[in-house]
Amino acid sequence: MDRSHKPSALTPSTTGPQPSVHSEQGRVIASLPTGDSVEVLLYGATVTSWKHNGRENLWVSEAAKLDGSKPVRGGVPVVFPCFGPPPKDHATGGLPQHGFARNSTWEYLGKSSSESGKLASGGDDGVKLDFGLSSAQLSEEAKKAWPYDFALVYSVTLGKDGLQTMLNVQNKGDKSFEFQMLLHTYFRVDSITKVTINGLGSTTYIDKVLNATEHQQSNPSLQITGETDRVYKSIKQDTTSILQDGKPRLDVIRDNLEDTVVWNPWIEKAKGMGDFEPNDGYKNMVCVEVGAVNGWQKLESGDTFEGGMIVKSHL
Numbered sequence: 001m002d003r004s005h006k007p008s009a010l011t012p013s014t015t016g017p018q019p020s021v022h023s024e025q026g027r028v029i030a031s032l033p034t035g036d037s038v039e040v041l042l043y044g045a046t047v048t049s050w051k052h053n054g055r056e057n058l059w060v061s062e063a064a065k066l067d068g069s070k071p072v073r074g075g076v077p078v079v080f081p082c083f084g085p086p087p088k089d090h091a092t093g094g095l096p097q098h099g100f101a102r103n104s105t106w107e108y109l110g111k112s113s114s115e116s117g118k119l120a121s122g123g124d125d126g127v128k129l130d131f132g133l134s135s136a137q138l139s140e141e142a143k144k145a146w147p148y149d150f151a152l153v154y155s156v157t158l159g160k161d162g163l164q165t166m167l168n169v170q171n172k173g174d175k176s177f178e179f180q181m182l183l184h185t186y187f188r189v190d191s192i193t194k195v196t197i198n199g200l201g202s203t204t205y206i207d208k209v210l211n212a213t214e215h216q217q218s219n220p221s222l223q224i225t226g227e228t229d230r231v232y233k234s235i236k237q238d239t240t241s242i243l244q245d246g247k248p249r250l251d252v253i254r255d256n257l258e259d260t261v262v263w264n265p266w267i268e269k270a271k272g273m274g275d276f277e278p279n280d281g282y283k284n285m286v287c288v289e290v291g292a293v294n295g296w297q298k299l300e301s302g303d304t305f306e307g308g309m310i311v312k313s314h315l
C-alpha cells in the first residue's frame with residue numbers, strides 16, 4: 001500500500017549492542033542497551049509498559065486484570081473491529097464494546113530484524129516485535145458474532161526516541177467486511193490539571209458526555225477539567241501533543257488514521273469502574289487514542305489496511 005504521508009518508520013538495526021527480548025508468563029519484554037523498555041501482554045497484545053529515560057509513559061490501573069479475565073484497564077488496548085458499543089444493525093452488532101481484539105490472546109510472531117539502520121554510535125536503534133491474531137484464534141462466541149476470515153499483525157517497535165505501534169488488517173476471506181480500529185492509549189501524566197493537549201484545534205468532535213452532539217473545537221489547546229469523552233474526526237494535523245506544565249511531554253503522531261478520541265473518566269466514572277484504581281488515578285492519566293472510528297473502513301477480499309502511531313517522549 002503506497003501512502004504519500006507515511007511518517008518515517010522507527011528502524012531497528014542489527015549490529016552493535018543488541019536489544020534483549022524475552023518472554024515470560026504470557027508477556028514479551030524488550031529492552032534497549034539504553035535501558036528503555038516495552039512490555040506486551042499476549043492477552044489483547046496490550047502494551048502494558050513503555051519506559052523511556054527511566055520514566056514510565058503509560059498508565060495502568062492498580063486493579064487492572066492481567067490474567068485474561070477482562071480487557072486491561074490501562075496501557076494500549078487494541079480496539080477492533082468496532083469502537084464503543086457496536087450499532088445493533090451492523091455486522092459487528094453482536095460483539096462487545098470495543099470488539100474482540102483487546103480480549104483475545106494473540107500469538108507472538110517474533111522480533112524483526114529485516115529493517116536495519118545503523119546509529120552513528122554503532123549501537124542498536126530499536127527492536128520490532130510482531131503479534132498476530134486471526135479468525136482461527138478467536139473464541140467460538142466471537143467467531144459466531146463476526147464470521148469473517150481476517151488476519152491482524154500488530155507491530156510494536158521500541159526505538160531510542162519513541163514507540164511505534166502499527167496494526168495491519170488483512171481480509172483473507174471472499175467477502176468484504178467493515179471495521180473500525182483504535183489504539184486506546186492511557187498516557188501517564190503528573191497532574192491532569194496541568195495538562196494541555198494541542199493539535200486538535202479547528203476540528204469537529206462528537207461529545208459523548210453531551211449526548212453525542214457535534215461541536216467544533218475553536219481553542220487550539222484543550223484542557224481537561226471534568227469528564228471528557230470526545231471523538232475528534234478527520235483531523236488535519238498529524239500530531240497531537242500532550243504538554244505538562246506547558247512543556248512538551250509526549251507527541252502522538254497518527255499514521256494513516258484520521259481520528260482521535262480523548263478520554264478521562266474524572267471523579268464519578270472512575271469510582272464506578274471496578275478495575276480503576278486508585279480512585280483518584282484519573283489525575284494521572286489521559287487517553288489520547290488514535291483510530292479510524294468515524295464511520296467504517298471497508299476492506300474487500302484480499303485487501304490490506306494499515307494504521308497506527310508513533311509516540312515520542314520528551315523526557
Ligand SMILES: O=P(O)(O)OC[C@H]1O[C@@H](O)[C@H](O)[C@@H](O)[C@@H]1O
Binds near residue numbers: 289
Ligand atoms: O470501559 P471501556 O470499555 O474500556 O471503555 C472506556 C472508554 O473508552 C473510550 O474510548 C470511549 O470513548 C469511552 O466511551 C469509554 O468509556
